[in-house]
Amino acid sequence: MKETFKVWETSRNVYLKFLESYTLEQLNFIPDGLNNNLIWNIGHVAVVQQALVYKLSGLPMLASEELFEKYRNGSVPNAHTSREEIEIIKQILIDSIAKTKTDYANGVFQNYKEFTTTTGFHLGSVDDAITFNNFHEGTHLGFMLKIKKFL
Numbered sequence: 001m002k003e004t005f006k007v008w009e010t011s012r013n014v015y016l017k018f019l020e021s022y023t024l025e026q027l028n029f030i031p032d033g034l035n036n037n038l039i040w041n042i043g044h045v046a047v048v049q050q051a052l053v054y055k056l057s058g059l060p061m062l063a064s065e066e067l068f069e070k071y072r073n074g075s076v077p078n079a080h081t082s083r084e085e086i087e088i089i090k091q092i093l094i095d096s097i098a099k100t101k102t103d104y105a106n107g108v109f110q111n112y113k114e115f116t117t118t119t120g121f122h123l124g125s126v127d128d129a130i131t132f133n134n135f136h137e138g139t140h141l142g143f144m145l146k147i148k149k150f151l
Contacts, residue, residue: 007134016090024086030077043070052132067089
């Protein structure tokens with residue numbers, strides 16, 4: 001799992017660089033023909049990791065239910081994301097790494113509810129969820145690189 005966490009940390013650093021490199025307007029910009037923006041993708045990966053690892057383990061998420069509903073699978077941006085909400089998302093991106101690694105090392109994830117993703121990946125354990133999360137975050141990074149071309 002050490003290498004899986006290393007990949008995840010690298011991915012999160014890429015996401016954090018997007019937050020630091022683009023203006024509020026750029027983060028919220030939805031290009032013609034697309035249905036989301038940079039900040040939606042970043043918020044989405046933050047809350048989905050929490051759902052895949054914590055919620056499906058019956059544990060509380062760092063993300064509030066309101067934030068989860070706004071960025072969950074199937075949602076789309078329906079309003080301008082504020083600087084304050086971006087800071088909350090940024091904190092989840094950062095805090096979830098150390099918390100997940102510590103909780104994993106301490107054996108906190110005991111009761112994982114199996115889940116099949118919309119793309120057909122069966123997650124039978126928290127190990128599966130953590131590994132799948134890297135794939136999921138990579139997919140959304142690809143979407144963000146496409147959006148970046150319009151900025």
